[in-house]
Amino acid sequence: MVLIAVLLLCGGAAVTPVRTGRLGETAVALAGVAPTPPMGWNTWNSYGCDIDAGLTEHAADAMVSTGMRDAGYRYVVVDDCWFAPDRAENGALQADPTRFPGGMRALADYVHARGLKFGLYESPNARTCAQVGGSYPGSTGSRGHERLDAATFAAWGVDYLKYDWCSTESDPGAQVGAFIRMRDALRATGRPIVYSINPNSDIDRTPPGARYDWSGVATTWRTTNDLLPGWKLREGPQGDQGLREVLDATGPLTARQGPDHWLDPDMLVLGVPGAPGTPYPGLTPAEQRTQLGMWAMLAAPLIAGNPLAFTGAETVKLLTDAEVIAVDQDPLGAPAEPVAGSGEKVWRRALSDGSVAIALTNPGDSPARITVPLSELRLARSNHYVARNLWDSRVIPLDRALSAEVAAHDTVLFRVGPR
Numbered sequence: 001m002v003l004i005a006v007l008l009l010c011g012g013a014a015v016t017p018v019r020t021g022r023l024g025e026t027a028v029a030l031a032g033v034a035p036t037p038p039m040g041w042n043t044w045n046s047y048g049c050d051i052d053a054g055l056t057e058h059a060a061d062a063m064v065s066t067g068m069r070d071a072g073y074r075y076v077v078v079d080d081c082w083f084a085p086d087r088a089e090n091g092a093l094q095a096d097p098t099r100f101p102g103g104m105r106a107l108a109d110y111v112h113a114r115g116l117k118f119g120l121y122e123s124p125n126a127r128t129c130a131q132v133g134g135s136y137p138g139s140t141g142s143r144g145h146e147r148l149d150a151a152t153f154a155a156w157g158v159d160y161l162k163y164d165w166c167s168t169e170s171d172p173g174a175q176v177g178a179f180i181r182m183r184d185a186l187r188a189t190g191r192p193i194v195y196s197i198n199p200n201s202d203i204d205r206t207p208p209g210a211r212y213d214w215s216g217v218a219t220t221w222r223t224t225n226d227l228l229p230g231w232k233l234r235e236g237p238q239g240d241q242g243l244r245e246v247l248d249a250t251g252p253l254t255a256r257q258g259p260d261h262w263l264d265p266d267m268l269v270l271g272v273p274g275a276p277g278t279p280y281p282g283l284t285p286a287e288q289r290t291q292l293g294m295w296a297m298l299a300a301p302l303i304a305g306n307p308l309a310f311t312g313a314e315t316v317k318l319l320t321d322a323e324v325i326a327v328d329q330d331p332l333g334a335p336a337e338p339v340a341g342s343g344e345k346v347w348r349r350a351l352s353d354g355s356v357a358i359a360l361t362n363p364g365d366s367p368a369r370i371t372v373p374l375s376e377l378r379l380a381r382s383n384h385y386v387a388r389n390l391w392d393s394r395v396i397p398l399d400r401a402l403s404a405e406v407a408a409h410d411t412v413l414f415r416v417g418p419r
């Protein structure tokens, strides 16, 4: 009854900030699993269904050797297509015997032995997205198997579940019920498991992830359909979007999040090869800075998807930037907000040590000088502040305004604190 009332209150509206009316009856889905946004690496963006145990082990090793693990990236997530097309006789999921011959428990052990955590993908419906799309055989979604599947994941040592809608059924009650069934099954295992949902897949243009506040249902929830490595797609055929469109859809929602309940504007696509000649040719260096910088401002999960063996040193340097990651992982978990009157070009995020992170972001196609008066930054005292540019570590004293020349599609990130 309460749930229906909440849905009626929230439903049907355009994307507007919702501060109350959480879905899922409780404040957070699983307490304590993600005090700060989860960080990790996922197979999908670079490898799709072309995955196996060797690739995953190699990814875990590369996370250690590139310094990504020590920078904070912890979860190694095996996305769609890891399972056998049929369940076992007792109804349990099983790993694809050809590509994961040792099974998932052995793979989780390999990942854990390297100081990393292990994640898997499933769907609350009858089929996963690859099965719906026909690129993978079988019908092994978790619908009707939630308790058994959650127990199987826990027994295998899974620390993170990506749970992907993969259905055109958009009834909010059906969605919430299905996602809550797995939330409750995960709770029942007693194992701390990050519960990362995507309520949008196969629902075009009205993504429920942006319409409702899913804080009580899941640890992280996707706000849009898939982000491809480009700037603007103007809604691809599957509702796929570019970086600009995902930022525009997610920015108004930040008040909904905090520790253990984070908005998910999708995975990092920096370093992910695009398709030349399409609207997603891969991100330019400026766009890469905008993705990492704005994801840090939004306190978004940082789930990389670059092909680890082939990633250039510049991309690894950006992905492992300690000062930018510190903004993303700030323990206060305070949401970023656009500074009034800035046309959403200036964003402010309060940090736990009393300093603030400021992003000057240029959505335009030509360079622009972006200036914000100090009075708009809501600092505790009115003068004697310095701004540290987090890309080049230069420190500039602040007098009346913070200002920078920002290249097209680029973002300059500052940490502003007392001198």
Ligand code: GLA
Pocket (backbone or CB within 6 Å): 044, 079, 080, 121, 128, 129, 130, 164, 198, 201, 225, 226
């Ligand atoms: C959906 C998700 C992607 C990925 C694929 C797998 O499109 O949004 O992130 O998990 O399914 O099929």
